[in-house]
Amino acid sequence: MRLFPVRLSSIPKMLDFYSQFNPSPLSIKQFIDFGQNACEKKSFIFLRKELPVRLANIMKEIALLPDNLLNTCSVSQVSSWYMKSFEEVLEYEKAEPTHDNLQSFCSALEHIRNRHSDVVQTMAQGVIEMKETENGNVDSSMETSIQYFLDRLYMSRISIRMLINQHTLLFGESMERQGRHVGCLDPACNISDVVKDAYENARFLCDQYYLVSPALEIEEHNSMDGETLPIRTVYVPSHLYHMLFELFKNSMRAVVEHHDQDKCETLPPLKVLIVRGKEDICVKISDQGGGIPRSQTDQLFKYMYSTAPQPSKSDLHTVPLAGYGYGLPISRLYARYFHGDIVLLSCEGYGTDAIIYLKALSDEANELLPIFNKTSSKFYRATV
Numbered sequence: 001m002r003l004f005p006v007r008l009s010s011i012p013k014m015l016d017f018y019s020q021f022n023p024s025p026l027s028i029k030q031f032i033d034f035g036q037n038a039c040e041k042k043s044f045i046f047l048r049k050e051l052p053v054r055l056a057n058i059m060k061e062i063a064l065l066p067d068n069l070l071n072t073c074s075v076s077q078v079s080s081w082y083m084k085s086f087e088e089v090l091e092y093e094k095a096e097p098t099h100d101n102l103q104s105f106c107s108a109l110e111h112i113r114n115r116h117s118d119v120v121q122t123m124a125q126g127v128i129e130m131k132e133t134e135n136g137n138v139d140s141s142m143e144t145s146i147q148y149f150l151d152r153l154y155m156s157r158i159s160i161r162m163l164i165n166q167h168t169l170l171f172g173e174s175m176e177r178q179g180r181h182v183g184c185l186d187p188a189c190n191i192s193d194v195v196k197d198a199y200e201n202a203r204f205l206c207d208q209y210y211l212v213s214p215a216l217e218i219e220e221h222n223s224m225d226g227e228t229l230p231i232r233t234v235y236v237p238s239h240l241y242h243m244l245f246e247l248f249k250n251s252m253r254a255v256v257e258h259h260d261q262d263k264c265e266t267l268p269p270l271k272v273l274i275v276r277g278k279e280d281i282c283v284k285i286s287d288q289g290g291g292i293p294r295s296q297t298d299q300l301f302k303y304m305y306s307t308a309p310q311p312s313k314s315d316l317h318t319v320p321l322a323g324y325g326y327g328l329p330i331s332r333l334y335a336r337y338f339h340g341d342i343v344l345l346s347c348e349g350y351g352t353d354a355i356i357y358l359k360a361l362s363d364e365a366n367e368l369l370p371i372f373n374k375t376s377s378k379f380y381r382a383t384v
């Protein structure tokens with residue numbers, strides 16, 4: 001049942017209207033404080049404005065993409081998903097926060113989340129289609145603008161899914177099964193537990209493919225709050241898991257492929273160091289996987305570099321440690337989303353350290369959101 005169907009003719013005007021607002025970044029502290037005493041009406045009134053603002057901001061950038069990418073079948077598909085979702089949220093622009101409307105809003109958000117579940121793969125396909133039309137020769141300025149755009153598109157997508165997940169977890173059916181969690185946030189996330197979880201799952205894939213996997217050693221140092229261990233922080237466990245799982249897969253692949261199996265050597269273990277400082281929480285994964293030349297480490301964060309022909313579904317189980325090649329750049333976006341980072345330090349000939357930096361204080365862990373404005377649109381005009 002359409003609530004207040006938005007006239008299709010008014011969509012361009014609505015896009016201009018909502019894209020003139022900057023997205024409002026929330027901190028982890030704000031997410032937790034609101035979620036611990038959550039009011040569905042307030043959340044509804046905030047989201048029916050903030051979601052169209054975040055959607056409109058990124059839709060304006062999609063429209064600025066170079067034609068050879070924008071006109072691919074896959075990118076047109078992604079663009080139409082955004083248009084449809086923008087239109088659906090706008091139906092609640094003037095709706096009364098009645099019980100029925102709040103319930104309908106919740107299910108609309110779930111539909112939108114499902115509609116956008118394949119955006120990353122579909123965009124990867126669009127980049128491949130564009131490379132095919134350009135016969136593979138994409139100049140460096142085109143690559144730079146695609147890297148800039150995809151970082152902003154996926155950061156925007158992470159933020160929109162965070163808002164949707166918080167609302168649907170706090171006010172949807174799963175409300176009662178929360179325990180200490182506040183939506184998708186854990187106020188006391190045990191970092192070494194997430195490390196072990198990600199390691200065990202990456203190890204399972206590694207054993208399946210290589211029949212062998214490196215062991216794990218974890219060390220923790222808490223220089224703050226009375227040295228208490230284990231180190232806990234307020235974070236989104238699924239985000240931390242995503243980063244760790246990706247880094248463990250890469251380390252395991254490097255270690256197993258670097259060490260000659262015939263000599264039946266024991267593989268050197270992966271060493272994880274977790275440190276709580278005043279400003280940062282660091283999670284360092286150190287491996288002896290032979291490392292990569294310093295000149296190549298930046299390439300690992302490139303979407304274009306790793307947009308090899310996508311593994312077909314049937315291939316994925318044969319080379320499970322390889323994905324779409326987007327694992328590292330998107331993992332870094334998850335870290336940067338709350339003002340953290342992922343840094344790669346490789347010693348060619350020996351091994352690689354990957355460090356995840358998180359903000360130690362939840363009031364400093366603010367969302368990092370892309371803003372559509374004259375600067376960003378100039379960037380597209382300059383490099384297209």
Ligand SMILES: O=C(O)CCCOc1c(F)cc(-c2c(C(=O)NCc3ccc(C(=O)O)cc3)noc2-c2cc(Cl)c(O)cc2O)cc1F
Nearest residue numbers: 247250251253254289291292296322323324325327352354
């Ligand atoms: O497909 C995906 O999604 C995963 C895409 C990604 O796949 C990779 C992968 F898992 C591991 C490596 C790799 C190598 C390697 O491969 N060393 C051998 C070589 C030597 C020279 C050169 C060169 O000269 O260019 C390149 C590689 N050494 O260290 C790492 C390494 C990389 C990361 Cl990000 C990490 O967190 C831990 C690591 O140990 C490279 C990958 F690319």
